[in-house]
Amino acid sequence: MTQITIAPYGAWKSPLTSALIAARAVRLEAPRFDGPDLYWIEGRPSEGGRNVIVRRAADGDRRDVLPAPFNARTRVHEYGGGAYTVHQGVLYFSNFSDQRLYRLPPGGAPQPLTPALPLRYADGVVDAARGLLFCVREDHRAAGQEARNTLVRLPLTGEVTEGLVIAEGYDFYAAPRLNPEGDRLAWLCWNHPNMPWDGCELWLADVRPDGDLTNARCVAGGEEESIFQPTWGPDGQLYFVSDRTGWWNLYRLEGNAARPLQPMEAEFGQPQWVFGQSTFVFPDAHTLLCSYEREGTDHLGKLDLRTLTFETLPLPYSSLGQLTSGPAERVALLTGSPTEVTTLQLFDLTTGASTPIRRSTELTLDPGYLAIPEALTFPTSNGLVAHAFFYRPQNRDFAAPEGERPPLLVLSHGGPTGAASSALNLSIQYWTSRGFAVLDVNYGGSTGYGRAYRQRLNGNWGVVDVEDCINGARYLVERGEVDGARLAIRGGSAGGYTTLCALTFHKVFAAGASHYGIGDAEALARDTHKFESRYLDRLIGPYPERADLYRARSPIHFTDRLACPVIFFQGSEDPVVPPNQAEAMVAALKEKGIPVAYVSFEGEQHGFRRAENIQRALDAELYFYSRIFGFELAEPLEPVAIENLDEGKGNG
Helix, strand or coil: CCCCEECCCCCCCCCCCHHHHHHHECEEEEEEEECCEEEEEEEEHHHCCEEEEEEECCCCCEEECCCCCCCECCCCCCCCECCEEEECCEEEEEECCCCCEEEECCCCCCEECCCCCCEEEEEEEEECCCCEEEEEEEECCCCCCCCEEEEEEEECCCCCCCCEEEECCCCEEEEEEECCCCCEEEEEEECCCCCCCCCCEEEEEEECCCCCEEEEEEEEEECCECEEEEEECCCCCEEEEECCCCCCEEEEEECCEEEECCCCCCECCCCCCCECCCCEEEEECCEEEEEEEECCEEEEEEEECCCCCEEEECCCCCEEEEEEEECCCEEEEEEEECCEEEEEEEEECCCCEEEEEEECECCCCCHHHCCCCEEEEEECHHHCEEEEEEECCCCCCEECCCCCCCCEEEEECCCCCCCCCCCCCHHHHHHHCCCCEEEEEECCCCCCCCHHHHHHHCCCCCCHHHHHHHHHHHHHHHCCCCCCCCEEEEEECHHHHHHHHHHHHCCCCCEEEEECCCCCHHHHHHHCCHHHCCHHHHHCCCCCCCHHHHHHCCHHHHHHHCCCCEEEEEECCCCCCCHHHHHHHHHHHHHHCCCEEEEEECCCECECCCHHHHHHHHHHHHHHHHHHHCCCCCCCCCCCCCECCCCCCCCC
């Protein structure tokens, strides 16, 4: 029997080290079939964050097919996605370092298809009959102007060309999809100030023998309707997801009308931060298989296309995504649960069998160290409710002294149009296994709860999200779950903005951590990249007309109100949130005499991809809280320089 050690919360020794999390984890993305072969991307921190394309053959043989140093990652919209496609064993991919498209035949070497110019490509689809690739192109050649986004066609003959424009005039394009007959192309497009989850249009055109388009027309969508994942079905009809009812539901285009296939208060779509997302596929001629989210949990649904009969398949997962279908009624998708890390699974619908193909980490943990999330719905401002996942401290080897309550770490997710998931997240378990409670908040503005919930944030970013995080923390204090004197908040990117607003404009949290977070909303509106350059028009107000509101919502202008310690983490080459924002906040806190730490990662962009930096960020944040909250660490960690900290406080 394991002996239980009594130790303060935060001081528990955990087998889940930052080194294990960072070195042994991979990001799994973009599974797709090419005949019987299954391909996917692995983002490997151990290789400096390189995105490697992997192939699993029908006989189970698995190997890397993208040689080093090539890195399958596109910078279209900065967030990328849709970085490769494959046809008859030939790969077409965007290489991160030069953003050129390459062709990689079996057994050969990558050959460039596009010139060495400031052009980016994404979301390609092969037209085998014409020897063409249709894709999104982002043109950065006009200095001092916004990038120009279009749809283009490129020959696959091997000649180097920038591509011929086939659709233009909108600010953004996505999801060009060719029907099986090759005579019609569908795509999505939208204009500033909309983001694709606000409103976009679904277009359809006929394809001429030379690959140019004719008879282009808008068939769905608009300023207040979000369309997701146009996909051609085996019946030759166009399927897509629309939120015209307030929920992202499935539709089929029949003539000029969109027919709802399974109306329900659930989300079959996702925010299109990246290209190439997929929530439904056609495993056979009469079946649509789909993932949908309801109240923070994903489910797998099966729709009979002949009768429109719908059933939910019982699966032991809470997170599903990136579905792709192959021959013989096989479907691959990413799965996760509170006790299982993200895994690429292969399902055989004829037998019902599932085969795990690749886990995001081979690290196995005793369940005694895993905190299982509790889905919470709690009261918040204006008589409304908000949602979160609550994790209690869990470590089979430790217990806290009687009467002690744990410190609480509140997580504010990025986006802000995004969502927290209940799937196993080792970074959360890093905290809970050391004695922290964690509250992962799906504040108003999060996806998964319908369009109205998403729109709560319109005009109220920095208000609604902050109040929901605060009210979630207070709810747990009132329940007696956590120590009200040791509340911390952390977040990355937009979550970093929520964090800094909470720390600046309210006196609830005793410490915080901003990971590449926004301190100056006005600077973000002026300096960010095209995709997000008008995002804040809805979230805060039109700029520069409401510059006053931007300044009022920017923590950088109110550091006199900030009276608690903060640690900042920042990539030196972040194009989304430039380092000067973090550095300005740090300088202001130093001047005021508030404990502050700054950790900069050379060469990192928006989010940290290198193993050593992922490790350092986790450990540095833990070290910071140990000094601020005054608990001894179970094991020594590399110190962080904390300005203005009383050396007599906490542990060294």
